[in-house]
Amino acid sequence: MASLDNTSWSVPGLLVGLLLALNSGVLEVHGLEVSTGKVSSTDAMNGSTVLIPCTYSSCIGIHKLYFSWHFNDNGTMTKLCDGVVPSEGVEPKVKVERSRVEFVGSSKGHNISILLWNITFEDGGEYTCFARNPKEKYRNHSATFTLRVVDKMIEVDNTLTVVIVSVLGGVIGLVIIVMVIKALVVQFLLKDDEKNKECLVNASGNDNTENGLTGAKAESKGTPKA
Structure with missing residues (x-):
């Protein structure tokens, strides 16, 4: 005996019920x-x-x-x-x-x-x-x-659609060109800034050398003894 929702069913009874359901179209x-x-x-x-x-x-x-x-x-x-x-x-x-x-x-x-x-x-x-x-x-x-x-097929006028797509394409292309130019300018400015920094460092080194301030301290000579 099998129990389902507190109701007892026999296996043969389930099979018979399934066949009856199929026969009656309940299970479509x-x-x-x-x-x-x-x-x-x-x-x-x-x-x-x-x-x-x-x-x-x-x-x-x-x-x-x-x-x-x-x-x-x-x-x-x-x-x-x-x-x-x-x-x-x-x-x-x-x-x-x-x-x-x-x-x-x-x-x-x-x-x-x-x-x-x-x-x-x-x-x-x-x-x-x-x-x-x-x-x-x-x-x-x-x-x-x-x-x-x-009597005749109606032709759909796609002129407005073509114009809108063309304008959007032009705007997108212009934005891309501006972004590329901006990236190139920024890169150029960065390189120019690096050159300016390098130039300042070299100039500072030259000034120190001319003033007798080398990287190593000059040895101070002692006063000769009498």
């Missing part, structure tokens, strides 16, 4: 997820071709994974394409429901992305990527990608 294991990337929207020019990305992942694995793409057409969900990935590494069988739509995914990269050809303003809106995995008791997940169709 991260399973199927789909994603349209870190940036879930894009701007594209009218008449261009655009990629609508989507990938799936599952730590449990997949079997007959079903996926589909839908477009929110003013509140009506219109199917663009759908397909089934039989198993890991096996390419899916895809059925395209709408013109100008091309499936470009691959099971090797867990990729179920699509291309939209020659887009128009009517193609702007939300695109939903959906997947369902029978291996996980038909767990399903979806993600949405937003497409904005424009």
Whole structure:
């Protein structure tokens, strides 16, 4: 018998409880997820071709994974394409429901992305990527990608940024030049000061010699005896 929080549990009882928890989904294991990337929207020019990305992942694995793409057409969900990935590494069988739509995914990269050809303003809106995995008791997940169709791409004016960076660079360069000049001047002054000190020492030695004050005291001669 094992004791836990003053309650007696048997080892078989713990195992049964754990299995029941797993079976009922109390202990959740991260399973199927789909994603349209870190940036879930894009701007594209009218008449261009655009990629609508989507990938799936599952730590449990997949079997007959079903996926589909839908477009929110003013509140009506219109199917663009759908397909089934039989198993890991096996390419899916895809059925395209709408013109100008091309499936470009691959099971090797867990990729179920699509291309939209020659887009128009009517193609702007939300695109939903959906997947369902029978291996996980038909767990399903979806993600949405937003497409904005424009007549021209807006160019960002970086002139002000360039000017600010140039000014800052010039100021930093000037500060460095001033610091270098200051260091050279200080070094020059120190050397000049040392030369002046050396000159003073030499001059002082010369003056003492001329005055008869050598480093060694002169011997005083005694008065000759009579």
